[in-house]
Every structure is written in structure tokens, then in C-alpha cells.
Amino acid sequence: MNWPFHDPARDPRLEEALRQLETVSRVDDAQLTQRIVTAAAPRLASLRARTPRWWEWISRWMPIAVPVGLAASFAAGLLLPGAEQASAGSYASEAGADSALVIAAFSEVPTGGELTAYLLSPEGGDWLLEEAVSQ
Amino acid sequence: MEQVLVAPLAEPSERDEERRLLLRVQAGDQAAFELLVRRQLPRARLIARRLMQDPEDADDLVQDAFLRALERIETFDPSRAFEPWFTRLLVNLGRDLHRKQKVRKSETHDPDALPGGIRPDREAERSDLRRSLTQALEALPERQRLVVTLFDIDGRSTEEIAAMLSVTQVTVRWHLHQARRTLRTALKGWIE
Numbered sequence: 001m002n003w004p005f006h007d008p009a010r011d012p013r014l015e016e017a018l019r020q021l022e023t024v025s026r027v028d029d030a031q032l033t034q035r036i037v038t039a040a041a042p043r044l045a046s047l048r049a050r051t052p053r054w055w056e057w058i059s060r061w062m063p064i065a066v067p068v069g070l071a072a073s074f075a076a077g078l079l080l081p082g083a084e085q086a087s088a089g090s091y092a093s094e095a096g097a098d099s100a101l102v103i104a105a106f107s108e109v110p111t112g113g114e115l116t117a118y119l120l121s122p123e124g125g126d127w128l129l130e131e132a133v134s135q
Numbered sequence: 136m137e138q139v140l141v142a143p144l145a146e147p148s149e150r151d152e153e154r155r156l157l158l159r160v161q162a163g164d165q166a167a168f169e170l171l172v173r174r175q176l177p178r179a180r181l182i183a184r185r186l187m188q189d190p191e192d193a194d195d196l197v198q199d200a201f202l203r204a205l206e207r208i209e210t211f212d213p214s215r216a217f218e219p220w221f222t223r224l225l226v227n228l229g230r231d232l233h234r235k236q237k238v239r240k241s242e243t244h245d246p247d248a249l250p251g252g253i254r255p256d257r258e259a260e261r262s263d264l265r266r267s268l269t270q271a272l273e274a275l276p277e278r279q280r281l282v283v284t285l286f287d288i289d290g291r292s293t294e295e296i297a298a299m300l301s302v303t304q305v306t307v308r309w310h311l312h313q314a315r316r317t318l319r320t321a322l323k324g325w326i327e
Contacts, residue, residue, distance in 0.1 A: 003308050003309065003311075003312040004305050004308055004309070007292060007293050007308070008308075008311060008312070008315065010287070010290075011287065011315070014287055014315065014318065014319070014322075015287045015288060017264065017268055017322060018268065018272075018283075018284060018287055018288050019288060020264065020265055020268070021188065021265060021268060021269060021272070022288070023189070023190050024190060025180075025184075025190035025191065025193065025194055026190075027191075027194050029173075029176050029177065029180070032176065032180070032194055032197065032198070033169065033172050033173055033176060035198060036172050036197070036198050036201045036202070037165065037168065037169045037172060039198060039202060040165075040168060040201065040202055040205050041165070043202070043205050043206065044163045044164075044165050044168060044205070045163065046163070047161065047162060047163030047205075047208070047209075048162065048163030048164075049163075050163075
């Protein structure tokens with residue numbers, strides 16, 4: 001079984017027999033091309049006249065619109081000062097109390113009693129808690 | 136294995152150029168369509184000629200295939216290769232046309248078969264050979280007929296045929312092997 005691995009040898013007698021059935025077209029390539037293009041003219045005209053459907057319009061503009069939209073929103077976030085201040089201020093005020101307490105507690109080497117006092121009795125904190133700790 | 140089993144892919148720049156051409160055709164550009172036809176025509180004619188016995192029928196088939204492709208061009212994804220898609224369309228269309236012609240032929244008379252004509256022996260022999268060969272070819276499955284005629288008449292290699300039909304070289308060799316065996320059996324006494 002040799003056929004899967006090699007092309008078979010040419011067979012002149014089979015070729016000659018098959019060639020006897022051959023007839024030649026009277027139309028050359030250029031003529032046939034012209035015939036096809038002429039026959040295709042109405043269809044080509046309808047393709048030209050066609051307005052794009054909404055999903056085609058969206059898919060055409062999507063690759064441009066998405067990056068432009070992202071860039072615009074990023075630029076707006078950077079350039080609009082009011083929004084930046086508002087968000088930054090509110091964050092600072094909320095996070096300030098806890099973070100100040102922790103920084104104060106670990107900024108120098110405290111004694112055990114001072115650390116407890118820092119954690120349990122912050123300055124300006126609850127007077128009841130201060131009293132309880134002092135006792 | 137030393138042979139290439141699959142059709143080589145087109146260069147990226149060629150694919151890109153073809154994609155642009157197809158986008159223009161999708162937009163109804165006549166010049167682009169003409170260029171596409173000119174590029175595909177020699178190959179399409181060769182395949183059609185092997186599918187249909189009559190050259191005029193083959194030309195009609197090529198024209199029908201291009202018009203059908205244009206009908207469906209909106210559904211075609213231009214980032215894919217046009218040639219395999221078009222070849223499939225051409226072969227399927229050819230198969231349908233061939234089937235219809237077979238039915239028509241069986242309803243009409245073959246002029247060679249009419250009795251009463253006085254012919255020299257040699258001419259009669261050639262006519263018989265033609266008839267036997269035509270019948271044997273007609274009896275082959277389309278794919279086998281296509282492969283054997285591309286190989287034995289046009290002198291194409293199995294690698295070229297595989298690239299044309301977008302199948303593996305082993306598949307082409309199998310069809311060729313089967314077709315030749317059938318033809319040789321049918322033509323025993325004529326070509327041996």
C-alpha cells in the first residue's frame with residue numbers, strides 16, 4: 001500500500017483516453033470576466049445603495065468609541081478640581097482619626113502603660129473611659 | 136513525512152490586501168469585484184471544467200458561482216480566506232448542476248447511440264471508447280472525478296490539488312487511487 005505516501009506514477013494511456021473527452025471553451029478569461037461583471041452589476045448597485053444596519057454602525061464605531069470614552073472619563077477625573085478636592089477631603093477626614101491614633105501609638109518606643117493609655121484613652125476622648133482607666 | 140499535508144497559508148500582507156479588497160466588494164465596488172474575479176478565474180475555470188463535461192456549462196458554472204458568492208458576500212467574514220470559501224461554493228454548485236444535467240441527459244437521446252449511421256470501424260471504436268469513458272467518469276463521485284482529471288489531464292501534483300480544494304494531500308491521494316482503480320476497471324480492454 002504505497003498510495004498514502006507517494007504520488008502515483010503518471011499514466012500516459014489513461015491521460016490520452018481522458019484527453020479524448022476534452023473540448024475547448026470558445027470564451028477566453030477576459031470575455032468571461034466581462035460577462036460576470038456585467039451580470040453582477042445590479043447586485044453591486046444594491047450593495048452600494050444599502051444603508052448600514054444599526055448593529056453594523058455600532059460594531060464599526062465600537063473600537064473607536066470605547067477607548068475614546070475611557071480616555072475622556074480618565075481626563076475628566078484628572079482635570080475637574082472640584083471633584084478631586086471633594087473626594088480627597090472626605091477621605092482624609094474619615095481616615096484621619098484612626099490613622100493619627102495608630103501613628104501616635106507607634107511613633108516612639110512607649111512603655112507598656114503609655115501604649116495602653118494611647119490606645120484606650122486618646123486625647124480629647126471619652127471622659128468616662130479616662131476615669132475608668134485612671135482607677 | 137516529507138510532504139506538506141495542508142495547503143500553505145497566504146502571507147499576512149496578502150491576506151491584509153485581500154481583506155481590503157473584500158471590504159470594497161462588500162461595499163459594492165465594481166472595480167474591486169472585477170479584480171477579485173480576475174484573480175480567482177483561472178483556478179475556478181479549471182475546477183469547473185473538471186466538474187462539468189461541457190466547457191460552456193463550466194463557464195456558466197463559474198459565472199453562477201461568482202454571482203452566488205456576491206449574493207452572500209455580506210455574510211462573509213473578510214478576515215478569513217476567500218479562496219476556500221469560494222471553492223466550496225463552486226464545487227457544491229457544480230455538484231447540483233451536474234446532478235440536474237444527469238437527469239436531463241437520461242431523458243434525451245445520445246446522438247452516438249442512434250442506429251443507422253454508417254461509420255468507419257475506427258471511428259466507431261473511438262466513439263465507443265468515448266462513451267465508455269464518459270460513463271465511467273459520470274459514475275465517479277464528484278470529488279474523485281475532480282481529482283483524477285486535475286491529476287491526469289492537467290498534470291497537477293497532489294500537493295497542488297490539496298491546496299486548491301483545501302483538503303489534505305493524503306485525502307487527494309486516496310481519491311486518486313480510488314478513481315484510477317474504477318476507471319481502469321471500466322476501461323479494461325481499451326487502455327491496456
